[in-house]
Every structure is written in C-alpha cells, then in structure tokens.
Amino acid sequence: MSTTIDPRVAVIVVGAGSGTRLGRNEPKAFVPLAGRPNLSRALDAVFAMAEPAQVIVTVPSSFVEIAEQLIREVPGAESRATTVIVGGSTRQESVAAALALLQPSVDVVLVHDAARPLTPSAIFDSVAAHVHSTGAGVVPGLPVTDTIKRTDGNGQIVETVDRSVLAAVQTPQGFPRAQLVAAHEAANREFTDDAAVVAAAGYPVAVIPGDHLSFKITTAWELRRAEQLFTTPAASDIRVGTGTDVHAYDETKPLWLAGLYWPDEVGLRGHSDGDVVSHAICDALLSAANLGDLGSVFGTSDPRFAEAHGDVFLREALRLLQDAGFEVGNVAVQIIGIRPIVSRRRVEAESLLSSVLGATVSLAGTTTDALGFTGRGEGVAAIATALVRARN
Numbered sequence: 001m002s003t004t005i006d007p008r009v010a011v012i013v014v015g016a017g018s019g020t021r022l023g024r025n026e027p028k029a030f031v032p033l034a035g036r037p038n039l040s041r042a043l044d045a046v047f048a049m050a051e052p053a054q055v056i057v058t059v060p061s062s063f064v065e066i067a068e069q070l071i072r073e074v075p076g077a078e079s080r081a082t083t084v085i086v087g088g089s090t091r092q093e094s095v096a097a098a099l100a101l102l103q104p105s106v107d108v109v110l111v112h113d114a115a116r117p118l119t120p121s122a123i124f125d126s127v128a129a130h131v132h133s134t135g136a137g138v139v140p141g142l143p144v145t146d147t148i149k150r151t152d153g154n155g156q157i158v159e160t161v162d163r164s165v166l167a168a169v170q171t172p173q174g175f176p177r178a179q180l181v182a183a184h185e186a187a188n189r190e191f192t193d194d195a196a197v198v199a200a201a202g203y204p205v206a207v208i209p210g211d212h213l214s215f216k217i218t219t220a221w222e223l224r225r226a227e228q229l230f231t232t233p234a235a236s237d238i239r240v241g242t243g244t245d246v247h248a249y250d251e252t253k254p255l256w257l258a259g260l261y262w263p264d265e266v267g268l269r270g271h272s273d274g275d276v277v278s279h280a281i282c283d284a285l286l287s288a289a290n291l292g293d294l295g296s297v298f299g300t301s302d303p304r305f306a307e308a309h310g311d312v313f314l315r316e317a318l319r320l321l322q323d324a325g326f327e328v329g330n331v332a333v334q335i336i337g338i339r340p341i342v343s344r345r346r347v348e349a350e351s352l353l354s355s356v357l358g359a360t361v362s363l364a365g366t367t368t369d370a371l372g373f374t375g376r377g378e379g380v381a382a383i384a385t386a387l388v389r390a391r392n
C-alpha cells in the first residue's frame with residue numbers, strides 16, 4: 001500500500017480475534033456494522049488522525065487479502081502506509097507480531113481494537129499527544145458507574161470495591177515505542193491489554209478521559225447498540241419489500257451469483273447474467289420504495305442491461321431509491337438451490353453487496369430436501385427482503 005515518509009507514530013489495529021462471544025461466522029473485525037465491516041469503521045478514525053502514522057493491521061490468516069481490499073476503500077487510505085499481517089493466537093501475540101514491523105522513525109505506538117469501530121479520531125490524537133508530551137504510556141478510560149463487588153468466584157459477595165479509584169479502560173492505548181517493545185519482550189504471561197503488559201514491566205501508565213462511543217463490540221447486544229446509533233428513524237419512515245428471482249441452470253453459461261463470478265460452476269440462463277441474488281435484491285428494494293419491479297424498471301429492450309452484471313442493476317436500483325428519498329437499512333437474502341455451496345464465499349459476497357448498497361447485506365443458503373425444481377437441480381431461486389427508510 002502507499003507510503004508515508006518517516007512517521008513518528010504507528011497505530012496497530014488488532015483484528016485477528018475470532019469473536020467467539022459475538023458468535024458470527026466471520027471474524028468480528030469483518031462483521032458489518034451498518035453496511036461496513038468493523039475494521040473499516042475503526043480505520044476511518046485512524047486515517048483521519050492529524051499526525052502522519054504508520055498503520056499495521058492484524059487479521060486471521062485467511063483474511064489478509066480481504067482486509068487489503070477493504071482498506072483500499074477507506075477514506076484517507078492512500079495517504080497512510082498500511083500493512084496487513086496475520087495475527088497471533090492471542091491479542092498479546094498479535095500486538096507482538098506487529099511490533100516487529102515498526103518503521104525506524106516511529107517513537108510512539110498506539111494499539112487499538114478493531115472491535116471498537118466508533119472511537120472518535122480525536123481520541124487517537126489526544127493519546128498520541130499525551131505520549132509525546134509525557135514520554136509515558138496513556139490509556140483512555142471512563143469512570144465506573146455501577147457498584148462493583150468482588151466475589152469468591154461462586155456467586156458469593158466478598159466485598160464492595162471502592163469504585164472511585166476504578167476506570168474502565170478502552171483503546172487506543174499509547175506508549176513510547178521502547179517501553180512497549182521491551183515490555184512485550186519481557187512479558188511472561190498473558191494480559192488482556194497493553195497497559196497491563198507495560199505496567200508489569202515497571203513503566204508508569206496514566207488514564208485520560210475516554211469516550212462512550214469507544215465501547216467494544218463483544219456480544220450481539222453491543223453490535224445491535226452500535227447499529228442503533230446509525231439508525232434511529234421513526235417507525236413510520238420504515239418500509240420493507242420482498243423480491244424473488246429464479247433462473248434455470250445452463251451448462252453453456254458462466255455462473256454469476258451475488259455479484260461474484262464462480263469459476264467451475266454451472267451458469268444460469270437469463271437476459272442479463274442470471275444473477276438471481278442481485279435481481280431479487282433489486283426487486284425487494286424497488287418494491288419497498290414502491291417504485292415498481294425489475295421488469296418494469298429494467299426492460300429487456302434496454303441495451304444497457306443486456307448481459308449486465310448484478311452490480312449494474314443494484315447501483316441503478318439504489319440510485320432510483322435515493323432519488324425517491326429513501327436509503328437502504330439492510331437486505332437479507334436466502335438462496336435456494338443445491339449448488340453452488342453459498343457458505344464457501346458468503347463473506348466475500350456479503351462484503352461486495354454491502355459495499356455496493358452501503359448497507360448490510362446478509363446471505364443465507366438452503367436446499368429443499370430434493371423437492372421441487374431446486375431440489376431436482378434444475379435451477380436456483382433467491383428471495384430477498386429489504387428494509388428501506390425515508391430520509392427526512
């Protein structure tokens with residue numbers, strides 16, 4: 001990726017965790033939040049920092065290319081030197097792997113969770129400024145508002161902890177490079193954050209005010225809470241639509257499905273590329289906004305759509321929808337057929353369709369127990385449900 005000359009600051013964004021507590025198929029960094037992966041949203045703030053910074057992102061081993069592609073689409077990516085690497089089996093190992101790649105000019109390192117996608121950019125600036133000015137580690141944190149009890153581990157309260165001395169700490173956590181590197185080298189056990197690694201090595205770490213938007217997405221509840229921050233329309237502004245499309249297999253055609261080309265799979269017959277997923281989504285969007293249907297909007301006589309791929313239809317449907325004063329909330333699609341196996345490329349397809357629509361698109365696949373035309377392997381069907389909102 002592009003290069004920034006001699007940055008003094010590096011930001012390590014750790015996104016190599018699997019997100020077991022969130023319980024999704026894809027790693028947490030790649031789970032969409034209002035249409036864009038958590039990692040992309042976390043990088044919005046990093047790339048908007050005032051100071052030039054080297055950026056290192058850790059991801060699970062099979063996600064390096066996907067991350068590189070996502071990062072290219074984040075505003076400001078072209079002006080930051082960004083490297084994607086495979087993380088370790090713990091958060092601490094992921095940070096250590098990234099530390100090995102720091103540029104010589106870097107003297108301050110910030111470590112941020114990809115799981116904190118809404119952290120404001122100003123927090124990064126303020127953490128970096130504190131480390132520059134004090135020469136010591138600093139972490140953003142919030143006062144604890146609940147009363148905290150220490151238990152015996154079996155549900156019995158042992159004592160009430162004095163909460164006035166507690167802070168719930170967040171990321172980005174910033175440190176002088178030499179301290180963070182030395183502390184990670186010296187660490188002889190696992191810690192849950194870098195402040196603990198650095199403190200265990202004997203260096204001081206201060207807490208500065210954090211931000212409520214910096215909350216970590218750990219469980220489904222926090223993901224929902226984050227989604228709600230993007231979407232709080234009046235109930236009357238919400239519309240839903242359903243779309244269905246079916247095409248027969250055609251051995252002579254390449255397969256285009258969900259906006260992707262599927263090599264080595266039997267294609268689908270159609271006026272365009274036969275992409276039932278994209279077409280069902282278009283119908284769902286158009287019907288939600290009361291704009292007609294695929295046949296009436298994209299007539300087969302219109303040369304723009306002969307052989308066109310799904311994204312052409314989707315962009316045009318989105319344009320019509322936006323012109324009519326709507327925006328897309330989310331789209332859910334079920335693909336019914338015996339092949340291809342949707343799960344093999346679900347993450348890739350969801351990411352592509354979500355980026356075209358600027359909203360979360362989720363895909364599910366099912367077979368029909370050998371019943372009906374899909375069960376007999378004659379073709380593929382897709383059913384899409386779209387939620388759209390009227391813009392005020």
Ligand SMILES: Nc1ccn([C@@H]2O[C@H](COP(=O)(O)OP(=O)(O)OP(=O)(O)O)[C@@H](O)[C@H]2O)c(=O)n1
Nearest residue numbers: 014015016017018019020021089090091114115
């Ligand atoms: N081996 C790991 C484990 C975690 N992380 C990152 O550390 C951050 C904070 O960790 P956490 O919220 O615990 O994420 P997960 O480990 O993915 O979640 P879980 O514990 O639920 O599996 C996340 O951005 C996660 O991707 C990482 O880079 N490498």
Ligand SMILES: C[C@](O)(CO)[C@H](O)COP(=O)(O)O
Nearest residue numbers: 091113169170171192193216
């Ligand atoms: C680094 C961290 O986000 C600071 O609050 C936190 O310690 C990560 O902990 P987890 O157990 O890996 O979620």
